[in-house]
Amino acid sequence: MKPPPFSPSAVLxxxxxxxxxxxxxxxxxxxxxxTCAAAADCGSEGACVATQDGETRCVATAADLGSVILEVRxxxxxxxFVFFDAVxxxxxxxxxxxxxxxxxxxxxxxxxxxxxxxxxxxxCATKDGTLPVDVTLIRRxxxxxxxxxxxxxxxxxxxxxxxxxxxxxxxxxxDLYLQPRPLLERCAAELPPPELVTGLVVADGVPHDYAPxxxxxxxxxxxxxxxxxxxxxxxxxxxxxxxxxxGYVISNQFLLTEPGEPPLEIKxxxxxxxxxxxxxxxxxxxxxxxxxxxxxxxxxxxHVVELDxxxxxSEPLPTPFTARVVDSTGAFVPSASISIQxxxxxxxxxxxxxxxxxxxxxxxxxxxxxxxxxxxxVTIVPDVLGDxxxxxxxxITAELEPFGKTxxxxxxxxxxxxxxxxxxxxxxxxxxxxxxxxxVANSYFTRALVDPEPFKRxxxxxxxxxxxxxxAVDPGEIDLAVQMAAETGYPWSVLPSFKVDAAKLKPLLDxxxxxxxxxxMLQGHVSDVGMALPYAQVRAWVVGASETGDGPLIQIGxxxxxxxxxxxxxxxxxxxxxxxxxxxxxx
Numbered sequence: 001m002k003p004p005p006f007s008p009s010a011v012l013x014x015x016x017x018x019x020x021x022x023x024x025x026x027x028x029x030x031x032x033x034x035t036c037a038a039a040a041d042c043g044s045e046g047a048c049v050a051t052q053d054g055e056t057r058c059v060a061t062a063a064d065l066g067s068v069i070l071e072v073r074x075x076x077x078x079x080x081f082v083f084f085d086a087v088x089x090x091x092x093x094x095x096x097x098x099x100x101x102x103x104x105x106x107x108x109x110x111x112x113x114x115x116x117x118x119x120x121x122x123x124c125a126t127k128d129g130t131l132p133v134d135v136t137l138i139r140r141x142x143x144x145x146x147x148x149x150x151x152x153x154x155x156x157x158x159x160x161x162x163x164x165x166x167x168x169x170x171x172x173x174x175d176l177y178l179q180p181r182p183l184l185e186r187c188a189a190e191l192p193p194p195e196l197v198t199g200l201v202v203a204d205g206v207p208h209d210y211a212p213x214x215x216x217x218x219x220x221x222x223x224x225x226x227x228x229x230x231x232x233x234x235x236x237x238x239x240x241x242x243x244x245x246x247g248y249v250i251s252n253q254f255l256l257t258e259p260g261e262p263p264l265e266i267k268x269x270x271x272x273x274x275x276x277x278x279x280x281x282x283x284x285x286x287x288x289x290x291x292x293x294x295x296x297x298x299x300x301x302x303h304v305v306e307l308d309x310x311x312x313x314s315e316p317l318p319t320p321f322t323a324r325v326v327d328s329t330g331a332f333v334p335s336a337s338i339s340i341q342x343x344x345x346x347x348x349x350x351x352x353x354x355x356x357x358x359x360x361x362x363x364x365x366x367x368x369x370x371x372x373x374x375x376x377x378v379t380i381v382p383d384v385l386g387d388x389x390x391x392x393x394x395x396i397t398a399e400l401e402p403f404g405k406t407x408x409x410x411x412x413x414x415x416x417x418x419x420x421x422x423x424x425x426x427x428x429x430x431x432x433x434x435x436x437x438x439x440v441a442n443s444y445f446t447r448a449l450v451d452p453e454p455f456k457r458x459x460x461x462x463x464x465x466x467x468x469x470x471x472a473v474d475p476g477e478i479d480l481a482v483q484m485a486a487e488t489g490y491p492w493s494v495l496p497s498f499k500v501d502a503a504k505l506k507p508l509l510d511x512x513x514x515x516x517x518x519x520x521m522l523q524g525h526v527s528d529v530g531m532a533l534p535y536a537q538v539r540a541w542v543v544g545a546s547e548t549g550d551g552p553l554i555q556i557g558x559x560x561x562x563x564x565x566x567x568x569x570x571x572x573x574x575x576x577x578x579x580x581x582x583x584x585x586x587x
Contacts, residue, residue, distance in 0.1 A: 030429065031427060031428060031429045031430055031431075031484065031485070031488055031490075032421065032427060032428065032488070033487075033488045033489055033490075034057050034058055034421075034488060034489030034490045034518070034519070034570075035055055035056060035057055035058075035489065036048040036056050036057060036058045037056065041058065042058035042059075042422075042518065043058075043422070043423065045060065045061060045062070045422065045517070045518055046058035046059060046060060046061060046096070046422065046518040047059055047061055047093075047094065047095055047096030048096075049095070049096040049098050049521070051098065051489070051521060051523060051568055052100075052523045052524075052566060052568065053523075053566075053568055055489065057489040057519075057521070058422070058489075058518045059096035059097055059098050059518055059519060059520070059521050060096070060097050060517065060518040060519060060520050060573040061092060061093060061094055061095075061096060061097065061518075062091070062092040062093075062097075062573065063089045063090065063091055063092075063097055063520045063571075063573035063574060064089075064090050064573065064574045065089035065090065065520065065542065065556075065571060065572065065573060065574050065575065066088065066089065066090060066542060067085050067087075067088050067089075067542070067543075068085075068086055068087050068088070068089055068540050068541070068542055068556075068571065069082065069083065069084055069085070069086060069540070069541040069542070069543075069553075070082075070083040070086040070087070070103065070538065070539070070540055070541075071083075071145070071146055071537075071538070071539045071540075071541065072103055072105060072526055072533070072536055072537070072538055073536060073537040073539070074105075074528065074533060074536045075534070075535045075536055075537075078148070078149075079139075079148040079149075079150065079169075079170070080145075080146045080147075080148055081105045081106070081170055082146045083103060086101065086103075087099060087101060087522065089520050089571060089573070096521075097520040097521065097573075098520075098521045098523065099520070099521070099522055099523075100523055100524050101522050101523070101524045102524040102525050102526075102527070103524065103525075103526045103527075103538070104526075104527050104528075105170070105526070105527065105528040105529075105533065106170050106171050106204055107204075107205065107529050108168035108169060108170060109168065109169060109170070109171050109202050109203070109204070109205065109206065109207060109208060110166055110167070110168050110207045110208070111137065111166070111167050111168070111169060111200075111202060111207075111208045111209075111210065112164060112165065112166045112207070112208070112209050112210065113135075113164065113165055113209060113210030113211070114130045114133075114162070114163060114164040114165065115130060115131045115133050115163070115178065115180060115192075115215060116129055116130060116131070117129055117130060117131035117180075117192075120187075120189055120191075121187070121188075121189060122159050122183070123182065123183060123184045123186050123187040123188070123189075124182045124183055124184070124187035124189050124191070125159075125163070125183055126156060126158075126159050126160070126161055126162060126163050126183060127159045127160060128162055128163075130162060130163035130164060131163055131180050131181075131183075131191070131192075132154035132156040132163045132180070132181040132182070132183055133154055133163065133165060133178050133179060133180050133181060134151070134152070134153050134154050134178075134179040134181060135151070135152040135154075135165045135167060135176070135177070135178060135179075136149055136150070136151050136152075136176070136177040136179075137149070137150040137151075137167060137169055137174045137175075137176055137177075137200075138174060138175045138176075138177065138246065139170075139172055139173070139174055140172070140173045140174065140175065145438065145539075145541070145553060145555070150167050150169050152165055152166075152167050154181045156183065157183075159183060163183075169202060170202075171202050171203055171204040171205075172202055173199060173200070173201055173202075174200045174201075174202060175196060175197065175198045175199070175200065175245070175246075176196070176197040176198075176200050176210065177194065177195070177196050177197075177246075177248050178194060178195045178196075178197070178215065179194045180192050180193075180194065180215075190252065190268075191252075192215045192218065192270075193218060193241075193249075193250060193251045193252045193270055193271055193272060194248065194249055194250055194251075194272075195215050195216060195250060195272045196243045196245075196246070196248050196250055196272070196274070197210075197216075198245075215272070216272055217273075218270040218271060218272055218273075219270065219271065219272075219273050219303050220267075220268070220269060220270050220303060221241070221251075221266060221269045221270070221271060221279075221303050221304075221305060222265075222266050222267055222269070222303065222304050222305075223266045223304045223305040223306050223307065224263040224264060224265055224266060224306055224307070225239075225256070225263055225264040225266060225307040225308075225309060226262060226263045226264075226306075226307065226308040226309060227262050227263065227264055227309060234256040234257070234264070235256070235257055235284075236255070236256070236283070236284030237255075237256040237281060237282065237283050237284060238253050238254065238255055238256070238281070238282055238284075239253070239254040239256060239266070239269065239279070239280070239281050240252075240253050240254065240279075240280055240282075241271035241272075241274075241277050241278065241279055241280075241294065242277065242278040242279075242280055242444065243274055243277065243278075243444075244274075244276040244277065244278055244443055244444060245443050245444060246444055247278075247444030250271055250272045250274060250277070251269065251270060251271030251272070252269065252270055252271075254266065254268075254269040256281075266305070266307075276293065276295065277294040277295075278291050278292070278293065278294060278444070279291070279292045279293075279294045279297065279305070280292075281307075281309075287355065287356050287357050287358075288353070288354075288355050288356075288372075289353070289354050289355075289356075290309070290353045290354070291353075291354060292307075318370035318371055318372050319370065319371065319372075319402060320368050320369070320370050320402060321368070321369060321370075321371050321396065321400070321402050321403075321405065322366065322367070322368045322402060322403045322404075322405070323366070323367055323368075323369075323394075323405035323406065323407060324361075324364070324365050324366050324367075324405070324406050324407070325338075325361045325365040325366075325367070325380055325382075325390075325406075325407050325409065326365060326406055326407070326408050326409070327386075327387050327408070327409050327411075328387075328408065328409065328410055328411050330408075332364050332365030332366075333361065333365045333382050333383075333384070333387060333409060334361060334362065334363045334364065334365055334383065335360055335361060335362075335363070335383040336360060336361045336365070336380050336381060336382045336383055336409075337358075337360050337380070337381040337383070338357075338358070338359050338360060338361060338367055338378070338379070338380050338381075339356070339357075339358050339378070339379040339380075340355075340356070340357045340358075340359075340369060340371070340376050340377070340378050340394065341354070341355070341356045341357075341376060341377045342354055342355035342356070342374050342375070342376050342377075343374070343375045343376060343377050343393070344374055344375045345372055345373065345374035345375075346372075346373040346374055355371070355372060355374070355376070357369050357370075357371075371396045372396070373396050373397055373398050374396055375393055375394075375395055375396075376393060376394045376395075376396065377391075377392075377393060378390065378391075378392050378393065378394050378407065379391055380407055380409065381457065382409060385412075385472070386411060386412060386472065387409040387410075387411065387412065388409060388410050388411065388412040388413065388473075388474050388475055389409075389456070389457060389474040389475070389476075390407055390409050390410075391475065391476070392407070410475075412472035412473060412474065413472070413473055413474075413475065413500050413501075413507045413508075413509055414470050414471065414472050414473075414507070414508050414509065415434070415469075415470070415471045415472075415473055415480065415500070415509050415511055416468070416469070416470050416508055416509065416510045416511065417432075417468070417469055417510065417511040417512060417513065417514050418463075418466070418467045418468045418469070418512075418513050418514070419432070419463045419467045419468075419469065419482050419493070419513075419514050419515075419516065420467055420513055420514070420515045420516070421490070421515075421516055422515065422516065422517050422518050424515070425467075426463070426465070426466050426467025426468075427463055427467050427482070427484075427490075427516060428463060428464070428465055428467065429462050429463060430462065430463040430467070430469075430482050430484060430516070431460065431461075431462060431482070431483045431484070431485075432460065432461045432462070432463060432469050432471060432480070432481070432482055432483075433458065433459070433460045433480075433481050433483050434458060434459040434460070434471060434473050434478050434479070434480055434481075435458045435478065435479050435481075436456035436458070436476060436477070436478060436479075437477045437478060437479050437496065437497050437552055438479075438544075438552035438553045438554070439552060456474065456476060457474055459471055459472070459473050459474075463482075473500055474500070475500050475501060476499075476500060477497055477498070477499050477500075478497075478498050478499075478500060479494065479495070479496045479497065479498070479554060479555070480494070480495040480496075480498050480511065480514075481493065481494045481495070481555070482494075482514050482516055483558070484516055484570070486557070486558065486559035486560070486567075486568055486569055486570055487568075489519070489568075489570060490516050490519065490570060491516065491517065491518075491519035491520070491556075491557060491570040491571050491572040491573075492516075492555075492556055492557050492558075492570075492572055493514045493515060493516045493517070493572060494554060494555075494556050494572065494575055495511060495514065496544055496552075496554045496575065497544060497552070498511070517572060517573055518573070519570030519571055519572065519573070520570070520571045520572075520573055521568065521569070521570055521571075522540075522567075522568075522569040522570075522571060523566075523567065523568045523569070524566070524567065525561075525564070525565045525566050525567070526538065526561050526565045526567060527565055532561075532564050532565030533561060533565045534561055534562065534563045534564065534565055535560055535561060535562075535563070536560065536561045536565075537558065537559075537560060538558065538559045538560070538561065538567050538569055539555060539557070539558045540555070540556050540557040540558070540569060540571055541553045541554060541555050541556065542554050542556055542575065554575065556571060556572055556575065557569055557570065557571050557572070
């Protein structure tokens with residue numbers, strides 16, 4: 001089924017859902033298109049060029065965009081095919097910058113394998129001695145918009161079946177996560193712990209058979225835990241080893257019980273020895289966890305650790321603390337989503353601890369949570385429009401009054417601007433979007449303890465009849481874009497990494513004129529194994545500037561292939577990063 005063409009009313013629906021628009025529904029007009037009949041129609045910065053869709057359009061005669069990454073995502077797929085350095089847009093031509101670029105997706109490569117399970121009973125493994133396993137292949141670009149995970153849950157239900165697995169994935173470098181599963185629930189044997197195999201190279205056109213058949217050797221971690229005087233004890237707490245990149249569990253789970261006499265002995269706890277592995281202790285609810293670098297604990301490399309949790313949480317904490325969420329007028333804000341994550345907890349053990357609570361305020365804007373002393377990062381996402389998302393901190397001390405904390409949400413800052421075409425004329429019904437700037441890749445350990453990622457909302461609007469727009473947003477670093485549909489022949493206009501500061505009074509941020517310029521036009525066909533790939537997404541990205549050269553990715557365009565796999569992707573001739581100016585109060 002062919003997806004519907006671009007529709008301003010669809011964008012308006014998104015806009016009303018997320019942030020509201022200034023354009024009444026009965027005034028929606030189709031955005032103008034970039035067409036021309038002669039070179040004179042394009043002025044001094046464009047040339048009139050025929051494109052493969054049968055139109056003649058104004059195309060830029062000069063560009064300084066740099067290296068462009070192209071991403072293709074087939075319809076119905078969660079996996080992307082990425083063409084790094086697909087095209088370098090730094091050129092000048094009085095005849096116009098139009099480039100034909102066909103994109104051919106590499107053929108999927110089968111990855112097969114199996115896990116031998118010698119000595120396991122028929123309740124645990126199949127008759128051919130293989131163990132059912134859930135398989136996840138993670139492409140190495142996991143922490144980017146191109147994230148791709150290929151999963152194959154084990155479906156083996158009979159001992160007569162084989163537990164071998166087979167997936168087909170694009171060529172590339174992968175990490176392979178294997179989670180053994182018992183054949184039947186009544187299996188009583190201890191299965192091998194999950195394993196993460198890194199750097200699996202899947203070559204183009206070369207079937208890959210995962211070897212060895214058996215999982216890598218495991219080591220036993222032993223030692224003891226000095227248990228604190230927790231209310232309710234440590235019953236139900238879990239000790240486990242994680243890989244440092246994704247946070248996958250690579251050990252069996254050691255379930256803690258309250259010791260008769262301290263300390264608690266660690267035994268029968270096995271894991272796959274991995275560089276920079278992380279030891280995590282978490283409570284039954286999963287909201288309190290402690291992380292240690294395993295190498296820092298096991299200084300003798302003898303796989304023996306001594307854990308002292310004496311200052312983790314002690315009587316009478318955790319203590320209930322009550323807070324209320326209000327808006328700038330003092331009225332309560334009901335049903336707001338609230339995330340509370342520790343930045344630093346008191347005590348030496350707690351420097352590695354992470355306390356996370358996710359909850360919501362009730363109908364009176366009130367929330368009660370149990371916390372231990374420390375500093376917490378608080379994110380509050382209101383359930384209504386007009387109030388901005390709250391990002392702040394909450395300091396908890398043993399002497400703090402458990403009642404009376406108030407979080408005040410400010411009114412959303414408003415971005416004002418005007419959208420124009422290359423001639424300076426107003427662009428009507430141009431889609432404007434605000435998305436959080438892409439964060440630079442980081443590891444599980446960084447995300448869990450150092451730099452927690454708060455939830456951030458997206459917003460959208462349409463420009464008015466005079467090209468103006470006013471869009472309420474949340475504070476933070478954003479990418480602001482005029483996302484013209486590829487069918488119009490216009491490119492996007494992108495203002496990346498724009499900083500929006502919070503203010504107690506409603507601020508107005510004037511971003512000025514966002515001019516949509518004549519595009520650098522990419523066109524061609526997308527094919528897969530010799531067949532045209534219809535209705536696939538084609539997205540364009542550039543890497544933002546940074547001191548280390550590995551800045552965040554910025555999306556600069558998007559298109560959808562037609563029924564014959566053809567695409568036309570207008571790209572902006574360049575991107576300018578502008579320093580944001582201080583907000584002016586609307587009061």
